[in-house]
Amino acid sequence: MLTEEVYMPDLRKDPILGRWIIIATERAKRPSDFGTEPQEKSDEKLCPFCVGNEKKTPPEVMAYREPGTKPDTKGWWLRVVPNKFPALEVEGDLSRTGEGMYDKMNGIGAHEVIIENTDHNKTLPELERKNVEDVIWAYRDRTVDLKRDARFEYILIFKNQGKAAGASLTHSHSQLIALPIVPKRVKEEMVGAQNYYENKERCVFCDIIRQETKSVARIITENEDFVVFAPYASRFPFETWIIPKKHDSAFEDIQKHEVIHLACCLKGILTRMNKVLNYAPYNYILHNSPLTTSHLPYYHWHIEVMPVLTRVAGFEWGTGFYINPTP
Amino acid sequence: MLTEEVYMPDLRKDPILGRWIIIATERAKRPSDFGTEPQEKSDEKLCPFCVGNEKKTPPEVMAYREPGTKPDTKGWWLRVVPNKFPALEVEGDLSRTGEGMYDKMNGIGAHEVIIENTDHNKTLPELERKNVEDVIWAYRDRTVDLKRDARFEYILIFKNQGKAAGASLTHSHSQLIALPIVPKRVKEEMVGAQNYYENKERCVFCDIIRQETKSVARIITENEDFVVFAPYASRFPFETWIIPKKHDSAFEDIQKHEVIHLACCLKGILTRMNKVLNYAPYNYILHNSPLTTSHLPYYHWHIEVMPVLTRVAGFEWGTGFYINPTP
Known part of the structure; x- marks a missing residue:
């Protein structure tokens, strides 16, 4: 048998x-x-x-x-x-x-x-x-x-x-x-961040946090440990990132006070999104560094929140880039 | 005013x-x-x-x-x-x-x-x-x-x-x-194809055509000028490529007999897809070489046809790769 x-x-x-x-x-x-x-x-x-x-x-x-x-x-x-x-x-x-x-x-x-x-x-x-x-x-x-x-x-x-x-x-x-x-998508993020670091000796994510908190315009909310903002080159309308203020490449090293503040951000931004976008469907992903690396000076873990409002069609499939109808 | x-x-x-x-x-x-x-x-x-x-x-x-x-x-x-x-x-x-x-x-x-x-x-x-x-x-x-x-x-x-x-x-x-x-997506295709060419001094697309026409299993149809096949690493169920048999990097150099045979392939594959997939929505894209290049030995223009059957969700957004439920 x-x-x-x-x-x-x-x-x-x-x-x-x-x-x-x-x-x-x-x-x-x-x-x-x-x-x-x-x-x-x-x-x-x-x-x-x-x-x-x-x-x-x-x-x-x-x-x-x-x-x-x-x-x-x-x-x-x-x-x-x-x-x-x-x-x-x-x-x-x-x-x-x-x-x-x-x-x-x-x-x-x-x-x-x-x-x-x-x-x-x-x-x-x-x-x-x-x-x-x-x-x-x-x-x-x-x-x-x-x-x-x-x-x-x-x-x-x-x-x-x-x-x-x-x-x-x-x-x-x-x-x-x-x-x-x-x-592939993570590899690209790692390579891009590493190139930036080799050039400037600064983490690109830390630089983004600095520029955004200074100019304020793209900040949605922040607390002691996290910044929530709309990325400059958003693929989708109302795309939002949650990123820890303190440089860290490994999500699993998160501390208790950070968990509390991350929970506030996640609950807060999703509640606001539901209100503004009338409970639109969404995806979020947590981008962490690869398992075999540790304490990378150039990578910075974060969460990307993407409401599903527009359709991905031939243009996006053909080019790998995106048309976003919101500024 | x-x-x-x-x-x-x-x-x-x-x-x-x-x-x-x-x-x-x-x-x-x-x-x-x-x-x-x-x-x-x-x-x-x-x-x-x-x-x-x-x-x-x-x-x-x-x-x-x-x-x-x-x-x-x-x-x-x-x-x-x-x-x-x-x-x-x-x-x-x-x-x-x-x-x-x-x-x-x-x-x-x-x-x-x-x-x-x-x-x-x-x-x-x-x-x-x-x-x-x-x-x-x-x-x-x-x-x-x-x-x-x-x-x-x-x-x-x-x-x-x-x-x-x-x-x-x-x-x-x-x-x-x-x-x-x-x-970006085209650049990646160009770089991948160029790397292959530098390594083997053969066009990767021509090699794919040779392997597929030999093994037959993935071929959907072919005629004098074109091969229609299901790519090995398809992102989507029933993804299909139409590719000219003769090496050419520039679509706009297409000849009259090729236009006739391409029309046969396009009409044929879309008709079959409609029958099998019950008029499912689809996208197709024509990938040509960049305008400032010409007669590239490593690039090969082609059409990618992608039925919309599955949903792209958090996993695909997070990784840039795809789960395809069909072999």
Whole structure:
């Protein structure tokens, strides 16, 4: 008898651009893919992220829960579980191979879901500040844990809010992907920042913070530890960055007072965005330095918040740059 | 009395990534922007691209029309007009300046619309092959004309089909943007192709054509002059490339027999896509070499066709790479 075939996604490299693509056929099984299924029912009884439905997710990898309660049972207020339709598989080795002139490797990585709270209907900015702090702690704790795995070179934390932003379930959640390569977009950011540093011996992000806080015009809010501002060359209307004032390349080194202030910024900016943009869908991503580097003088971790208001079309695909209708 | 203020978009450079962004506030006036307006009415009487409504567009820059008929009147079967809500302005000079640590320049360029036929309801693949040939000739004629303008470094030709792909009018049309810079995505393609060439002294695109035609698996169709195939590291399900068999870096040097065969491929692949994907929206782009180069041994012009089936979300924005659920 055959044992169950082990599914393994493919990582394929574009021979011209050097960009890696994940070919994850398993994800085509997601009910929401290709938009052929009706909108996910917002029913708490069916929701795999709701209390009491813990068995509907793969076993949890971490949770903040009442002392004495057991994994995958009630008692949690934040839960981290593997994605049921992962883009990457956590078991196996990388095994890089060729395919004629092409290069590929096994799609090894971790794809986790951070269930941010127990309330099915509360979005992140509607949570208590303490809860938002715990979401940030979960980001940090998972990063520290996955950093130990030598197969991973980068961890991306991101959130898709709303169907148009790619969220397939309504219960508020973030995601984390650990990758065996540093993605192209991050590499470019690193190279750009390093070039600037070699030229000026100053961090480009620190320089941006200095210029923005001086001119004020693009600042949205700030507190002791963070600045929230609209970047000069925004790709999207109402694009916003949250950046720590103190130079630090590694998000996971965040201090307790910084977590509190970051929670204030995140809750604050998302609440304001919801008000101004009438609950438009959005994505945010946390850009951290690669796992194998530490204490880089030229890189500065930050969060990029991108409301989904405009459509990306032929021009953007063809050029890699963006038309933004807001100043 | 004040004269009408001249509107000028901004080109702003991201200080970290070196990516240029177009800040085009004028485009925020488009009725379809921000998705707040109801879907564009598909009424031929109101359609600015229909015969008889020539005055609803800016004056035409070119048309294929019956000899003896006047510009901006009936008698045309293909018409090229400036975009009414251009991302870039054709009048003025570039004037690069700084803004503190930031760099910017005037948003100079051309943004044109190619109205592909007179029939309001016929999509590109439903046109006669002769008409499709004329669309290709129009792409070529406009490229040759705009190439004379020393302010422009790159011309991107693209098509957005369907609302989800960014089309704001239903009457079938393509677009052309002439840019004062070579966009990042094209630069990357050039650099990648050049590196490959320096290493192997062969064009990477020619190598791809050789490997694909030999292995057959990824070939969708081919004829005397063109190969249509699914690229190895596709970003999107059913992504398809059309590429000339004979090495050529400049699209505008296309020959008549090639125009005929390209029209066959374009009509054929779009018809098949419509059948298989149930008229899914799509984008295509024509990647040509920059205007200031010629006869590059390492670059090879081509068309990339991308159906809009999956959503680009936080992961893609954060990494610059893509999860494709199809093999």
